Amino acid sequence: MKTIKLLSAALTIIFVGGCVxxxxxxxxxxxxxxxxxxxxxxxKKNNFPENSIASLREAIRLGCTGSEFDxxxxxxxxxxxxxxxxxxxxxxxxxxxxxxxxxLLSNGEEIPTLEAYLKExxxxxxxxxxxxxxxxxxxxxxxxxLLAQRVWEQVKKxxxxxxxxxxxxxxxILTKLLLLDASVVTHYLDGNKSPAELKSAGIKGLDYNxxxxxxxxxxxxxxxxxxLVLNVWTVNEPAQLEWCIGxxxxxxxxxxxxxxxxxxx
Numbered sequence: 001m002k003t004i005k006l007l008s009a010a011l012t013i014i015f016v017g018g019c020v021x022x023x024x025x026x027x028x029x030x031x032x033x034x035x036x037x038x039x040x041x042x043x044k045k046n047n048f049p050e051n052s053i054a055s056l057r058e059a060i061r062l063g064c065t066g067s068e069f070d071x072x073x074x075x076x077x078x079x080x081x082x083x084x085x086x087x088x089x090x091x092x093x094x095x096x097x098x099x100x101x102x103x104l105l106s107n108g109e110e111i112p113t114l115e116a117y118l119k120e121x122x123x124x125x126x127x128x129x130x131x132x133x134x135x136x137x138x139x140x141x142x143x144x145x146l147l148a149q150r151v152w153e154q155v156k157k158x159x160x161x162x163x164x165x166x167x168x169x170x171x172x173i174l175t176k177l178l179l180l181d182a183s184v185v186t187h188y189l190d191g192n193k194s195p196a197e198l199k200s201a202g203i204k205g206l207d208y209n210x211x212x213x214x215x216x217x218x219x220x221x222x223x224x225x226x227x228l229v230l231n232v233w234t235v236n237e238p239a240q241l242e243w244c245i246g247x248x249x250x251x252x253x254x255x256x257x258x259x260x261x262x263x264x265x
């Protein structure tokens with residue numbers, strides 16, 4: 001009995017509904033105190049594939065406060081991490097995962113499932129939030145609502161809720177998530193709604209292209225007054241980054257996380 005107890009205390013691996021991850025207490029998660037969201041992971045400097053496990057690991061290693069990635073759903077309702085609607089010339093929504101995985105990424109990885117991506121994001125990570133973009137479905141609203149449901153279920157299954165924030169161009173996807181759980185952290189991407197509209201809907205923040213803010217500079221002050229989170233994408237040029245820093249954005253999404261981390265030190 002004593003041996004069993006010792007073995008139990010020594011276990012660092014837990015099995016949660018199909019997700020296997022290093023044990024980390026939720027109270028121990030403190031996101032890094034910087035503005036840097038690595039766009040599709042930290043991929044560019046080391047020539048990793050975008051949205052790969054390798055690019056996620058690098059964002060975590062760098063200590064970015066967030067790593068952004070994109071989620072779609074296959075024909076057999078497997079959630080995969082990929083920006084474009086196609087992979088290896090195959091339409092993701094109309095192809096099974098078994099077929100998609102036969103075409104490897106440039107570094108030899110399979111196209112990641114959301115489950116595998118969350119598993120990686122929960123391991124050895126004490127500072128980087130997982131910023132999940134749920135892509136709009138080409139099939140329309142009903143498919144998008146199903147996608148939101150499946151994503152929410154997978155995040156809960158993996159016990160990753162305290163690590164994940166959701167972004168989308170599809171307003172209906174965000175409102176679906178809020179119907180499932182009013183406490184989820186959501187940010188809107190499309191740039192066509194005012195801070196007041198987002199606040200009223202329970203959406204936590206604006207995540208707009210920098211040109212939207214330049215065309216609507218009053219939204220920056222309004223969002224701050226409303227207590228909304230301000231993120232801006234995708235900012236890579238030094239002059240653009242300096243402008244965003246000067247405006248006091250909470251987060252800056254960039255393909256150049258190394259550079260932004262350096263100039264913010």
